[in-house]
Amino acid sequence: MFNRCQSPPRLPPGSDWQDRNAEAVAGRYPGMDVVVNAAMSADGKLSSCRREQIKISGPEDFDRVDRIRREVDAIAVGIGTVLADDPHLTLDDPKRQQRRRENGRSANPARVVIDSRGRTPPDGRICDDAATTHVVVSSAAPDERREALREAGVELIVAGEERVDLTTAFGGLEAAGIDSLLVEGGGELIFSVIEDGLIDRLIVFVGSLVIGGRDAPTLADGDGFVDDFPALSLTSVDRVDDGVVLSYVAGE
């Protein structure tokens, strides 16, 4: 049976957007490097049943995540995370920002929100001028929401009819020059990225606490798989802060 979590095939370098889009429409995947990173409790929860942000890791892990952020072209979250946490998604370490500038890159990676109806608050921290922000909406996003986001300086990408189609969305991001993407959550978005076969690597910090709650977000929510469970290959286990970091590549 086809395992939808296997690494996506790479498109030849130099393919233009039309070619990539055609490939995506034909059911192939864009060639972007996609890493998912999140922190979960020992029982697999990303936050509490109140969907409030919980401190799961510590300073060493924050620094590890900052180092991944330093390397990527963009960081993506779902609208659920934006509404719950009002994240900024910028680098913590000014020296790392400086190094990016010296390498001819923007100080911070671009920010991406997956947001079918354009619910991203234009005055949210994710829309400030610290970095370019792309909001990916579906065709169902109301015109006034799109306009408000454009006025806030956001770059809009339309992908999908009712819900954001991630393969088309990632193709649009590639066309905007994003070749590497860090997906930070939440559980709905992570599930879809895996379900659509777009993930290359998964890195998860497992903290030494229990959050519990049947309605608390987990690492991969969505509808869940019933068979053909996506396989991962464990590549490393590292003790960090008071927890462990598990690193996987997608596929067997």
Ligand code: NAP
């Ligand atoms: P989420 O994954 O951030 O966003 C999900 C929303 O994205 C969906 O409800 C949907 O809303 C939109 N979306 C559009 N197209 C989608 C698609 N193709 N697939 C999936 N989603 C799509 O929200 P969440 O699962 O509720 O997670 C939020 C929680 O996770 C918060 O409590 C936050 O604190 C926590 N979190 C924890 C970590 C961590 O590392 N511990 C990291 C991030 C977030 P529309 O239909 O309106 O578009």
